[in-house]
Amino acid sequence: GQQLNQSPQSMFIQEGEDVSMNCTSSSIFNTWLWYKQDPGEGPVLLIALYKAGELTSNGRLTAQFGITRKDSFLNISASIPSDVGIYFCAGHLSGGSNYKLTFGKGTLLTVNP
Amino acid sequence: DAGVIQSPRHEVTEMGQEVTLRCKPISGHDYLFWYRQTMMRGLELLIYFNNNVPIDDSGMPEDRFSAKMPNASFSTLKIQPSEPRDSAVYFCASSLSGSNQPQHFGDGTRLSIL
Numbered sequence: 720g721q722q723l724n725q726s727p728q729s730m731f732i733q734e735g736e737d738v739s740m741n742c743t744s745s746s747i748f749n750t751w752l753w754y755k756q757d758p759g760e761g762p763v764l765l766i767a768l769y770k771a772g773e774l775t776s777n778g779r780l781t782a783q784f785g786i787t788r789k790d791s792f793l794n795i796s797a798s799i800p801s802d803v804g805i806y807f808c809a810g811h812l813s814g815g816s817n818y819k820l821t822f823g824k825g826t827l828l829t830v831n832p
Numbered sequence: 833d834a835g836v837i838q839s840p841r842h843e844v845t846e847m848g849q850e851v852t853l854r855c856k857p858i859s860g861h862d863y864l865f866w867y868r869q870t871m872m873r874g875l876e877l878l879i880y881f882n883n884n885v886p887i888d889d890s891g892m893p894e895d896r897f898s899a900k901m902p903n904a905s906f907s908t909l910k911i912q913p914s915e916p917r918d919s920a921v922y923f924c925a926s927s928l929s930g931s932n933q934p935q936h937f938g939d940g941t942r943l944s945i946l
Contacts, residue, residue: 750932761836761923761937762875769932807875816888817931818863822875 725823740826741792742808751791754807836938844944850912853941857926867923914945
């Protein structure tokens with residue numbers, strides 16, 4: 720099926736640093752969503768993006784829906800230890816079902832105190 | 833507000849046994865999704881329902897897997913007979929109706945088939 724290329728696969732950073740991760744696809748998406756998954760829990764929605772070019776913030780998190788509709792990035796500013804987890808991008812594929820999400824493989828974030 | 837509730841949280845059973853996973857979606861959500869998560873394949877959609885009716889089951893791996901939604905507040909995913917390769921974390925998610933609504937996930941069932 721359709722794949723989202725999410726990078727990097729993993730990151731090791733120091734507390735206080737900024738983080739950036741992104742997802743790209745060869746196909747156009749109608750939405751981009753960013754989820755975070757903590758160990759032993761389900762993915763939790765962080766940010767939802769619905770329009771090309773849209774830039775949305777949620778506290779220290781900022782995400783953008785790429786102009787081409789084929790990419791999105793997530794930035795985390797001033798990281799803290801509780802930011803540790805796996806971050807997933809996901810989206811609804813244009814021309815596909817408006818209810819089926821395609822997920823990236825995730826970015827594992829480790830924050831050293 | 834209660835989120836998506838899944839049970840059991842963990843299940844360990846021997847191959848060949850029947851396994852039943854349960855899900856209660858968020859009240860008022862019309863869509864319910866079952867996913868499987870493994871290290872190798874990530875999150876895979878197995879099946880989803882709209883108003884209790886299965887819409888797309890193309891992700892169900894084989895006939896050993898079945899899912900039902902007898903009412904708006906309950907769904908089951910059944911594996912019979914189970915095999916070691918079915919070991920994974922199974923997530924249920926729900927969403928409101930309307931185009932491109934975000935999905936909200938439960939905490940999953942970690943399934944181990946010995």
